Amino acid sequence: MEQVPAIQWFPGHMAKTRRLMKANLPYVDIVVELRDAKIPLSSGNPELPSMIGTKKRIILLNKCDTADPAVTARWVEWFKQNGIAALPVDSKTGKGLNAFLPLVRSELSELLERRAEKGASGRPIRMMIVGIPNVGKSSFINRMAGEKRAKVEDRPGVTRDKQWVTVSKDVELLDMPGVLWPKFEDPAVGERLAVTGAVKDQVVDIELLAMRLLDWIRDGYPELLSRYKITPQEAEGLEQYELLELVGRKRGMLISGGEVNTERAAITVLDEYRGGKLGRLSLEAPPKE
Ligand code: G4P
Numbered sequence: 001m002e003q004v005p006a007i008q009w010f011p012g013h014m015a016k017t018r019r020l021m022k023a024n025l026p027y028v029d030i031v032v033e034l035r036d037a038k039i040p041l042s043s044g045n046p047e048l049p050s051m052i053g054t055k056k057r058i059i060l061l062n063k064c065d066t067a068d069p070a071v072t073a074r075w076v077e078w079f080k081q082n083g084i085a086a087l088p089v090d091s092k093t094g095k096g097l098n099a100f101l102p103l104v105r106s107e108l109s110e111l112l113e114r115r116a117e118k119g120a121s122g123r124p125i126r127m128m129i130v131g132i133p134n135v136g137k138s139s140f141i142n143r144m145a146g147e148k149r150a151k152v153e154d155r156p157g158v159t160r161d162k163q164w165v166t167v168s169k170d171v172e173l174l175d176m177p178g179v180l181w182p183k184f185e186d187p188a189v190g191e192r193l194a195v196t197g198a199v200k201d202q203v204v205d206i207e208l209l210a211m212r213l214l215d216w217i218r219d220g221y222p223e224l225l226s227r228y229k230i231t232p233q234e235a236e237g238l239e240q241y242e243l244l245e246l247v248g249r250k251r252g253m254l255i256s257g258g259e260v261n262t263e264r265a266a267i268t269v270l271d272e273y274r275g276g277k278l279g280r281l282s283l284e285a286p287p288k289e
Contacts, residue, residue: 014181021051021178024128028174029108030056034131034140037067037088038196039284040075042189043132045180056107057084062136064088064096068221071282078286091139100144101171125171126164130178134198137177141165145173192283197274210266211240213273216283218243224279227272244269 025031031052036043040061049057059079064072072088079086087103089096105112108125115121131137145165165175182198184190194204195213217224222232228247235243241262248254248265255261272278 013179017178017180018051020176021128021130024174024176024178025052025055028055028126028128029111030058030104030125030127032058032060032104032127032129032173034060034062034091034129034135034137036135036196036198037061037064037072037075038282039192039198040079040086041284041287042192043135043182043196043198045132046183048130048180056111058103058107059084059086060091060100060140061086061088062091062131062140065090065092066276066280068280068282071285074286089140091136091143094143097143101168104171122170124166124169126173127171128174128178130180132180132182132193132198137179141173141175141177145175195270195273195283206270207241207244207262207266210269211244213269213283214243214247215240217278217281220285221279221281224281227278 031048033044033048040059044059061067061072061075067088069088076086076088085103085107087096087099089100091097104125104127112121112125115123129137129141144167163175164172166172182189182193184193190199190204191209191212193199195209214225218232218235222235225232225235229250230243230246234246238246244262244265245260247269248260248262251265251268253261253264253268269278273281
Protein backbone atom coordinates (compact mmCIF):
# COMPACT_ATOMS: atom_id res chain seq x y z
CA MET A 1 0.00 0.00 0.00
CA GLU A 2 1.10 3.53 -0.80
CA GLN A 3 2.39 5.42 2.21
CA VAL A 4 2.72 9.03 3.18
CA PRO A 5 6.40 9.87 2.84
CA ALA A 6 8.27 10.61 6.03
CA ILE A 7 8.21 14.30 6.81
CA GLN A 8 11.47 15.98 7.62
CA TRP A 9 11.90 17.66 10.94
CA PHE A 10 15.34 19.08 10.90
CA PRO A 11 17.78 17.92 13.56
CA GLY A 12 18.59 21.59 14.19
CA HIS A 13 15.01 22.27 15.26
CA MET A 14 15.03 19.36 17.65
CA ALA A 15 18.34 20.39 19.16
CA LYS A 16 17.01 23.93 19.63
CA THR A 17 13.88 22.70 21.39
CA ARG A 18 15.90 20.41 23.63
CA ARG A 19 18.21 23.27 24.56
CA LEU A 20 15.34 25.66 25.21
CA MET A 21 13.53 23.18 27.39
CA LYS A 22 16.63 22.21 29.30
CA ALA A 23 17.49 25.84 29.95
CA ASN A 24 14.02 26.75 31.19
CA LEU A 25 12.87 23.62 32.98
CA PRO A 26 14.60 24.49 36.24
CA TYR A 27 12.46 27.64 36.46
CA VAL A 28 9.06 26.03 35.99
CA ASP A 29 6.95 23.92 38.31
CA ILE A 30 4.93 22.19 35.66
CA VAL A 31 4.92 21.48 31.93
CA VAL A 32 1.62 21.93 30.12
CA GLU A 33 1.52 19.83 27.00
CA LEU A 34 -1.05 20.67 24.36
CA ARG A 35 -2.31 17.91 22.13
CA ASP A 36 -4.99 17.81 19.47
CA ALA A 37 -8.08 16.20 20.98
CA LYS A 38 -8.81 14.49 17.66
CA ILE A 39 -5.45 12.69 17.71
CA PRO A 40 -4.24 12.58 21.31
CA LEU A 41 -1.51 10.04 20.58
CA SER A 42 -0.26 11.17 17.20
CA SER A 43 -0.02 14.79 18.33
CA GLY A 44 2.23 13.86 21.23
CA ASN A 45 5.98 13.63 21.22
CA PRO A 46 7.29 10.37 22.65
CA GLU A 47 10.53 12.00 23.76
CA LEU A 48 8.87 14.61 25.95
CA PRO A 49 8.74 12.57 29.17
CA SER A 50 12.47 11.90 29.05
CA MET A 51 13.15 15.57 28.27
CA ILE A 52 11.23 16.81 31.28
CA GLY A 53 12.37 14.11 33.70
CA THR A 54 10.56 14.22 37.04
CA LYS A 55 8.85 17.55 36.40
CA LYS A 56 5.05 17.43 36.65
CA ARG A 57 3.15 17.42 33.38
CA ILE A 58 -0.48 17.85 32.44
CA ILE A 59 -2.04 17.35 29.04
CA LEU A 60 -4.56 19.69 27.49
CA LEU A 61 -6.68 18.05 24.82
CA ASN A 62 -7.01 21.22 22.81
CA LYS A 63 -9.47 21.83 19.98
CA CYS A 64 -11.90 19.61 21.87
CA ASP A 65 -14.66 21.47 20.04
CA THR A 66 -13.60 19.57 16.91
CA ALA A 67 -13.45 16.10 18.49
CA ASP A 68 -16.13 13.58 19.44
CA PRO A 69 -16.93 14.41 23.09
CA ALA A 70 -17.58 10.76 23.99
CA VAL A 71 -14.19 9.71 22.63
CA THR A 72 -12.49 12.65 24.35
CA ALA A 73 -14.01 11.56 27.67
CA ARG A 74 -12.53 8.11 27.13
CA TRP A 75 -9.14 9.69 26.46
CA VAL A 76 -9.27 11.65 29.70
CA GLU A 77 -9.97 8.39 31.53
CA TRP A 78 -7.21 6.61 29.63
CA PHE A 79 -4.63 9.26 30.50
CA LYS A 80 -5.78 9.16 34.12
CA GLN A 81 -5.24 5.41 34.21
CA ASN A 82 -1.75 6.08 32.92
CA GLY A 83 -1.10 8.56 35.71
CA ILE A 84 -1.49 11.77 33.71
CA ALA A 85 -4.12 14.43 34.31
CA ALA A 86 -5.73 15.52 31.04
CA LEU A 87 -8.28 18.23 30.39
CA PRO A 88 -10.30 18.90 27.23
CA VAL A 89 -10.18 22.58 26.27
CA ASP A 90 -11.06 24.88 23.40
CA SER A 91 -8.48 27.63 23.29
CA LYS A 92 -10.28 29.38 20.48
CA THR A 93 -13.33 30.26 22.57
CA GLY A 94 -11.89 29.58 26.01
CA LYS A 95 -14.33 26.80 26.78
CA GLY A 96 -13.01 24.44 29.45
CA LEU A 97 -10.20 26.76 30.47
CA ASN A 98 -11.78 27.72 33.79
CA ALA A 99 -10.92 24.21 35.01
CA PHE A 100 -7.28 24.65 34.04
CA LEU A 101 -5.82 26.54 37.01
CA PRO A 102 -7.67 24.42 39.60
CA LEU A 103 -6.22 21.35 37.91
CA VAL A 104 -2.71 22.82 37.98
CA ARG A 105 -3.06 23.64 41.67
CA SER A 106 -4.34 20.19 42.46
CA GLU A 107 -1.48 18.55 40.56
CA LEU A 108 1.00 20.72 42.44
CA SER A 109 -0.68 20.41 45.83
CA GLU A 110 2.32 18.79 47.53
CA LEU A 111 4.71 21.42 46.23
CA LEU A 112 2.36 24.21 47.25
CA GLU A 113 2.04 22.75 50.75
CA ARG A 114 5.80 22.54 51.08
CA ARG A 115 6.12 26.15 49.98
CA ALA A 116 3.46 27.23 52.45
CA GLU A 117 5.35 25.46 55.25
CA LYS A 118 8.49 27.33 54.28
CA GLY A 119 6.59 30.60 54.26
CA ALA A 120 7.05 30.90 50.50
CA SER A 121 3.43 30.59 49.47
CA GLY A 122 3.57 33.94 47.68
CA ARG A 123 5.86 32.47 45.07
CA PRO A 124 4.00 32.15 41.77
CA ILE A 125 3.40 28.84 40.07
CA ARG A 126 5.37 28.90 36.87
CA MET A 127 4.65 26.82 33.83
CA MET A 128 5.94 26.05 30.38
CA ILE A 129 3.66 25.40 27.42
CA VAL A 130 4.76 22.83 24.85
CA GLY A 131 3.25 21.13 21.83
CA ILE A 132 3.68 20.33 18.16
CA PRO A 133 3.23 23.13 15.61
CA ASN A 134 -0.32 24.36 15.06
CA VAL A 135 -1.77 22.59 18.07
CA GLY A 136 -2.86 25.91 19.57
CA LYS A 137 -0.04 27.03 21.88
CA SER A 138 -0.29 30.72 20.99
CA SER A 139 -4.08 30.64 21.15
CA PHE A 140 -3.87 29.09 24.60
CA ILE A 141 -1.30 31.59 25.87
CA ASN A 142 -3.34 34.47 24.49
CA ARG A 143 -6.51 33.16 26.08
CA MET A 144 -4.87 32.74 29.45
CA ALA A 145 -2.93 35.96 29.43
CA GLY A 146 -4.06 38.01 26.45
CA GLU A 147 -4.50 41.48 27.87
CA LYS A 148 -1.99 41.03 30.63
CA ARG A 149 0.52 39.87 28.07
CA ALA A 150 0.14 43.11 26.10
CA LYS A 151 0.16 45.22 29.27
CA VAL A 152 3.45 43.86 30.54
CA GLU A 153 5.12 44.64 27.26
CA ASP A 154 3.64 48.13 26.94
CA ARG A 155 4.49 49.40 30.39
CA PRO A 156 7.71 51.41 30.33
CA GLY A 157 10.35 50.63 32.87
CA VAL A 158 9.18 47.14 33.62
CA THR A 159 12.21 45.45 35.00
CA ARG A 160 10.90 41.95 35.32
CA ASP A 161 11.94 39.35 32.83
CA LYS A 162 9.62 39.77 29.87
CA GLN A 163 9.57 36.08 29.19
CA TRP A 164 7.13 35.62 32.02
CA VAL A 165 3.47 36.43 31.55
CA THR A 166 1.22 36.86 34.54
CA VAL A 167 -1.93 34.82 34.32
CA SER A 168 -3.21 35.55 37.81
CA LYS A 169 -1.58 36.90 40.94
CA ASP A 170 0.05 33.58 41.66
CA VAL A 171 0.48 32.03 38.23
CA GLU A 172 2.97 32.89 35.51
CA LEU A 173 3.76 31.24 32.25
CA LEU A 174 6.76 31.24 30.03
CA ASP A 175 5.89 33.35 27.01
CA MET A 176 7.87 31.11 24.73
CA PRO A 177 6.25 27.79 23.98
CA GLY A 178 8.40 24.78 23.29
CA VAL A 179 7.73 23.64 19.75
CA LEU A 180 7.89 19.88 19.75
CA TRP A 181 8.44 17.85 16.64
CA PRO A 182 5.91 15.18 15.78
CA LYS A 183 7.12 11.65 15.24
CA PHE A 184 6.39 9.90 11.99
CA GLU A 185 7.92 6.48 12.05
CA ASP A 186 4.47 4.98 11.94
CA PRO A 187 2.92 6.10 8.62
CA ALA A 188 -0.55 6.13 10.21
CA VAL A 189 0.67 8.83 12.61
CA GLY A 190 1.87 10.97 9.71
CA GLU A 191 -1.44 10.47 7.92
CA ARG A 192 -3.50 11.56 10.92
CA LEU A 193 -1.33 14.60 11.50
CA ALA A 194 -1.78 15.53 7.86
CA VAL A 195 -5.53 14.92 7.85
CA THR A 196 -5.94 17.35 10.74
CA GLY A 197 -3.75 19.88 8.96
CA ALA A 198 -0.91 19.67 11.48
CA VAL A 199 1.53 19.14 8.63
CA LYS A 200 1.34 20.83 5.26
CA ASP A 201 -0.54 19.35 2.35
CA GLN A 202 2.26 19.96 -0.11
CA VAL A 203 4.28 17.12 1.32
CA VAL A 204 1.57 14.50 1.33
CA ASP A 205 -0.75 12.81 -1.14
CA ILE A 206 -4.11 14.42 -0.50
CA GLU A 207 -6.08 11.72 -2.26
CA LEU A 208 -4.55 9.17 0.06
CA LEU A 209 -5.40 11.31 3.08
CA ALA A 210 -9.00 11.74 1.97
CA MET A 211 -9.26 7.99 1.35
CA ARG A 212 -8.06 7.30 4.88
CA LEU A 213 -10.42 9.85 6.35
CA LEU A 214 -13.42 8.50 4.46
CA ASP A 215 -12.52 4.98 5.52
CA TRP A 216 -12.36 6.11 9.16
CA ILE A 217 -15.73 7.85 8.80
CA ARG A 218 -17.25 4.75 7.24
CA ASP A 219 -16.01 2.63 10.15
CA GLY A 220 -16.87 4.90 13.05
CA TYR A 221 -19.37 7.49 11.89
CA PRO A 222 -21.10 6.05 8.77
CA GLU A 223 -24.12 8.31 9.18
CA LEU A 224 -21.89 11.31 8.42
CA LEU A 225 -21.54 10.07 4.83
CA SER A 226 -25.07 11.34 4.27
CA ARG A 227 -23.42 14.72 3.68
CA TYR A 228 -22.30 13.19 0.39
CA LYS A 229 -25.66 11.48 -0.11
CA ILE A 230 -24.02 8.12 0.51
CA THR A 231 -25.78 5.53 2.64
CA PRO A 232 -23.78 3.20 4.89
CA GLN A 233 -24.99 0.32 2.68
CA GLU A 234 -23.63 1.98 -0.45
CA ALA A 235 -20.28 2.58 1.22
CA GLU A 236 -19.91 -0.92 2.56
CA GLY A 237 -17.39 -3.15 0.84
CA LEU A 238 -15.97 -0.43 -1.42
CA GLU A 239 -12.22 -0.03 -1.77
CA GLN A 240 -11.01 3.21 -0.19
CA TYR A 241 -10.37 4.71 -3.63
CA GLU A 242 -13.85 3.71 -4.81
CA LEU A 243 -15.37 5.46 -1.82
CA LEU A 244 -13.51 8.64 -2.72
CA GLU A 245 -14.72 8.27 -6.31
CA LEU A 246 -18.27 7.86 -5.10
CA VAL A 247 -18.02 11.11 -3.13
CA GLY A 248 -16.80 12.90 -6.26
CA ARG A 249 -19.51 11.36 -8.41
CA LYS A 250 -22.26 12.32 -5.96
CA ARG A 251 -20.93 15.86 -5.98
CA GLY A 252 -20.82 15.90 -9.79
CA MET A 253 -17.04 16.34 -9.89
CA LEU A 254 -16.50 14.81 -13.31
CA ILE A 255 -13.83 15.29 -15.91
CA SER A 256 -14.05 14.50 -19.61
CA GLY A 257 -15.00 10.93 -20.35
CA GLY A 258 -17.17 10.73 -17.24
CA GLU A 259 -14.26 10.03 -14.93
CA VAL A 260 -14.33 11.41 -11.43
CA ASN A 261 -11.98 14.21 -10.47
CA THR A 262 -10.76 12.47 -7.34
CA GLU A 263 -8.27 15.20 -6.52
CA ARG A 264 -11.07 17.75 -6.29
CA ALA A 265 -13.13 15.31 -4.26
CA ALA A 266 -10.20 14.80 -1.88
CA ILE A 267 -9.67 18.54 -1.42
CA THR A 268 -13.38 18.93 -0.70
CA VAL A 269 -13.48 16.15 1.88
CA LEU A 270 -10.37 17.42 3.68
CA ASP A 271 -11.52 21.05 3.62
CA GLU A 272 -14.93 20.12 4.95
CA TYR A 273 -13.43 18.01 7.68
CA ARG A 274 -10.93 20.67 8.75
CA GLY A 275 -13.59 23.33 8.56
CA GLY A 276 -15.74 21.34 10.99
CA LYS A 277 -18.48 20.77 8.43
CA LEU A 278 -18.31 17.02 8.81
CA GLY A 279 -19.01 17.27 12.50
CA ARG A 280 -17.00 16.45 15.58
CA LEU A 281 -14.94 13.52 14.58
CA SER A 282 -12.07 11.99 16.53
CA LEU A 283 -9.44 10.21 14.49
CA GLU A 284 -7.99 8.16 17.32
CA ALA A 285 -9.60 6.17 20.09
CA PRO A 286 -7.72 5.09 23.23
CA PRO A 287 -5.77 1.86 22.76
CA LYS A 288 -7.42 -1.19 24.27
CA GLU A 289 -5.56 -2.27 27.39
P1 G4P B 1 0.55 27.06 17.65
O1 G4P B 1 0.89 28.31 18.40
O2 G4P B 1 0.63 25.85 18.50
O3 G4P B 1 1.32 26.88 16.38
O4 G4P B 1 -1.00 27.15 17.21
P2 G4P B 1 -1.97 28.43 17.09
O5 G4P B 1 -2.33 28.95 18.42
O6 G4P B 1 -1.38 29.37 16.10
O7 G4P B 1 -3.26 27.74 16.47
C1 G4P B 1 -3.27 27.10 15.20
C2 G4P B 1 -4.66 27.12 14.63
O8 G4P B 1 -5.55 26.36 15.47
C3 G4P B 1 -5.30 28.50 14.55
O9 G4P B 1 -6.16 28.48 13.42
C4 G4P B 1 -6.14 28.58 15.79
O10 G4P B 1 -7.20 29.49 15.69
C5 G4P B 1 -6.65 27.15 15.87
N1 G4P B 1 -7.02 26.76 17.23
C6 G4P B 1 -6.28 26.86 18.36
N2 G4P B 1 -6.93 26.35 19.41
C7 G4P B 1 -8.13 25.90 18.95
C8 G4P B 1 -9.26 25.25 19.56
O11 G4P B 1 -9.28 24.93 20.76
N3 G4P B 1 -10.29 24.94 18.73
C9 G4P B 1 -10.29 25.22 17.41
N4 G4P B 1 -11.37 24.88 16.68
N5 G4P B 1 -9.24 25.83 16.81
C10 G4P B 1 -8.18 26.16 17.56
P3 G4P B 1 -5.79 29.20 12.08
O12 G4P B 1 -6.70 28.64 11.06
O13 G4P B 1 -4.33 29.13 11.84
O14 G4P B 1 -6.16 30.66 12.38
P4 G4P B 1 -7.58 31.29 12.75
O15 G4P B 1 -8.63 30.28 12.42
O16 G4P B 1 -7.53 31.59 14.20
O17 G4P B 1 -7.65 32.48 11.90
